[in-house]
Amino acid sequence: MEVVNSMFQEIIEFFVTVIRYTPKFIPGVIMTLKLSVLSILIGTIFGLIGTLLKFSQRKILMKIIDAYITVVRGTPLLLQLIFIFYGLPQIGITFSAFVSAALGLAFHSGAYIIEIFRGAVESIDNGQREASRALGMTKWQSMRRVILPQAFKRSIPALGNQFIIAIKDSSLASVITMTELLMLSKQFVAATYNVFPIFFIAGCYYLIITAVLSKALQLLEYKLKVNEREMKDVKSEKIVQVLWRVRSTKGN
Structure with missing residues (x-):
């Protein structure tokens, strides 16, 4: 009976702690969202620029991008964040904790987005490049108008995974004094000594954020597929109309 009562008391204490501290995580959630959105945007820009440079056919630029990718993939994100926040000031380059975290996460994500x-x-298909060049487009016009729009559609699932990873990686910003979800969790645990309910709340917030992002990306992917099907239907209808006119002309 005592064991049952003890378990019942622990369950009550768990839910009381969860209800009490859930609203207190809101500032950390907002900071995590700001950091994640900014790092994803900058990382995507890094990735797009790096991709264009990689296909520039200039060996120096290609080697620089390859070196960048090698460094990022070969070193831990935690080390990169520490280097930006604590290492760069040693040579006179100083950033705030927020800017350091955003740049570090963007720098890290950019290498994977390039790939x-x-x-x-x-x-x-290489035939599309040849067709666009045959129409008089330059290499960059072909890349911007023909290749990149199609490549973006195909890369959405992989980009979605990378964006979710970037959100979860934002928790590492706590090591450079960023007060985001994980830092708040550590502070609340130190104040209450209730480890499980506090980290349970943090985990729920991360789960909600990533679930919303996943759903938004699924809707975007579906929307792009619908538009692509509609364009194919329009093209097919035009082809049928042309063939019908040709037949009619031959019949007359």
């Missing part, structure tokens, strides 16, 4: 875009671009 995502590269694979998507290379998956586009």
Whole structure:
């Protein structure tokens, strides 16, 4: 009976702690969202620029991008954040904790986004490049108007995974004094000594954020597929109309 009562008291204490501290995580959630959105945007820009440079056919630029990817993939994100926040000030370059975290996460994500875009671009049939060049487009016009729009559609699932990873990686910003979800969790645990309910709340918030992002990306992917099907239907209808006119002309 005592064991049952003890378990019942622990369950009550768990829910009381969860209800009490859930609203207190809101500032950390907002900071995590700001950090994640900014790092994803900057990382995507890094990735797009890096992809264009990688396909520039200039060996120096290609080697610089390859070196960037090698460094990022070969070193831990935690080390990169520490280097930006604690290492760069040693040579006179100082950033705030927020800017350091955003740049570090963007720098890290950008390398993986380059590889995502590269694979998507290379998956586009080479005939489309030749057709666009035959129409008088330059190499960059062909890339911007023909290749990249299709590559972006194909890369959405992989980009979605990378964006979710970036949100979860934002928890590492706590090591450079960023007061986001994980830092708040540590502070609340130190104040209450209730480890499980506090980290349970943090985990729920991360789960909600990533679930919302996943759903938004699924809707975007579905929307792009619908538009692509509609364009194919319009093209097919126009082809049928042309063939019907040709037949009618021959019949007359």
